Structure formats: structure tokens, C-alpha cells
Amino acid sequence: MKKIVAVLTFVIVLVSCQEQQKIAFVDNTEVVSKFDKKVDFEKTFQVKIDKFNKKADSLQQAIQIEAQLFQTNSASMSKKNAETQYQALLQKKQMQDYQLRAEEQSLNAEGQKELDTLVKQVKAFVKEYGKKNGYTYILGSNDAGSVLYGAEGNDITKAVIEALNSESKEEE
Template sequence: MKKIISVFAFVLVLVSCQEQQKIAFVDNAEVVSKFNKKVNFEKKFQAKIEKFNKKADSFQQAIQIEAQLFQAKSASMSKKKAETEYQALLQKKQMQDYQLRAEEQSLQAEGQKEIDTLVKQVKAFVKDYGKNNGYTYILGANDAGSVMYGAEGNDITEVIIEALNAENKDEE
């Protein structure tokens, strides 16, 4: 009888020591996409992309006009002069292409750097939010399937989005 009581007491101690864990999940992609700083960045960045595209188009048009002028006057030039001007035109086109590629890569790098910074900010916010609100775990749901299923009551995506945007309202 003593053994049964001591085993029962031991089981009771183990059960009472376990605390309830608070677990939730967020849709990572939705949080980042609805983060106001990201939305505002994308609007500003879109303007940069449009400016770049206009510049690229104007470069293309300018070189096309030069090519047409060259073609019109090349018939009256000596073969050597035509070849020299053609090479100069070709070199100019290559330089423009190189410049545009470099600008495009720079623009892509700038965009990726900003997105990475925003993702880090969201992760840090979710971590702090979890600590401050007593969560044991906040899981990230995404297309890769880290959360295959979660009860709607445990989805705090909208709460996180609202809190994140409220905290960053002054920075917009």
C-alpha cells in the first residue's frame, strides 16, 4: 500500500509540475506582406524601378536613332570610315548595356537588402511579442509546411500585423 501511495504521489507531483504551454502560429508571408514598412518601401522602390526603366528605354531609343542615322549615311561613306563608325556605335551600345546591367544589379541588391532588413525586424518583433505575452512557442506557417495545421484560435497573424504596424507607425 505504501508503494502505491508513493507512486501515486510521484505521479501527482509530475503532473502538477507541468505548466500549460502557450503555443500559437503566424503566417510568415502574410505578416511580411502586410507590414506597412514593406508596403511603403515597395511603393518607393517601384518608383525607382520605373525611373530605371525610362532611362533604359531612352538609352535604347537613342542608340536606335543613331543606328538609323548611321545606316542612312553609311552608303555614302568609304568602307573604312563606315566600319570605324559602326565599331564606335557598337562600342557605345555595349557600354550602355554594361552601365544598365550594373545599375539593375545595384537596384536588385538594394531591394534585397531592404527586404532582408524588414524580415529580420519582423522576426525580432515576433520574438519579443512572444516573450512579452507569455508564449512558449510561436511557430511560423509558410508554404514549406512548418505548420501543416493549426486551429484558427492559435493563429495570431492578424494580431502580430496590427501590433507590428502600430509599433512602427512613427517610422513611416
């Protein structure tokens, strides 16, 4: 009987001495959206978008003016001449649309590439943050539900955002 009690005591001591795992979670969306580099990128990228939109509007207005002018003058033109000018105007509009689509796709690709880079940077930072602060796991919380519940005390989102932005400023 003494041996059983001794073994049970030994097992209880071992279990109670087992290292506790440090687990926390962060709101992925909030960390990325409040990352200063992302906020700055969005501001500068919005300038590019606005510039593109102004250019597109300007080109659209110019082609509309040409179309109105053609419509006004077409009645006094020969049928062949009117058809030729109409085809030229149509081709010009198609080329303009193609150019604008290509520029828009390029702009979208540039924006997505930068966002992907920022997300990778955040992930790498969270990994290092976890190592430095002794976390066994840092889970990501988002709308998809990877963390359905977490005690508020385990939410390190604000601390990670502050540390991330602080480190980012030091790099500049």
C-alpha cells in the same frame, strides 16, 4: 497498497499541475507582406524602378535612332569610314548595356538589403511579442510547410501584424 495509491495520486497531481506551454503560429509571408514599412518601401522602390526603366528605354531608343541613321548614311560612306562608325556605335551600345546592368544590379542589391532588414525587424518583433505575451513557442507557417496544420485559434498572424504596424507607427 495505500502507499501505491498515495504515490500515484502524488504523480497525477504533479502532472496536472505542470505548466501548459503556450504555442501559436504566424504566417511568415503574410506578416512580412502586410508590414506597413514593407508596403511603403515597395511603393517608393517602385518609383525608383520606374525611373530606371524609363531611363533604359530612353537610352535604347536613342541608340536605335543612331543605328537607323548610320544604316541610312552608310551607303554613301567609304567602307573604312562606315566600319569605324559601326565600331564606335557598337562600343557605345556595349558601354550603355554595361552601365544599365550595373545600375540594375545596384538597384536589386539595394532592394534586397532593405527587404532583409525588414525581415530581421519582423523576426525580432515576433520574438519580443512572444516574450511579452507568454508564448513558449511561436512557429512560422509558410509555403515550405514548417507548420502543416494549426488550429485556427492558435493562428496569431493578424494580431502580430496589428501589433507590428502599431509599434512601427509609434517609432516614427
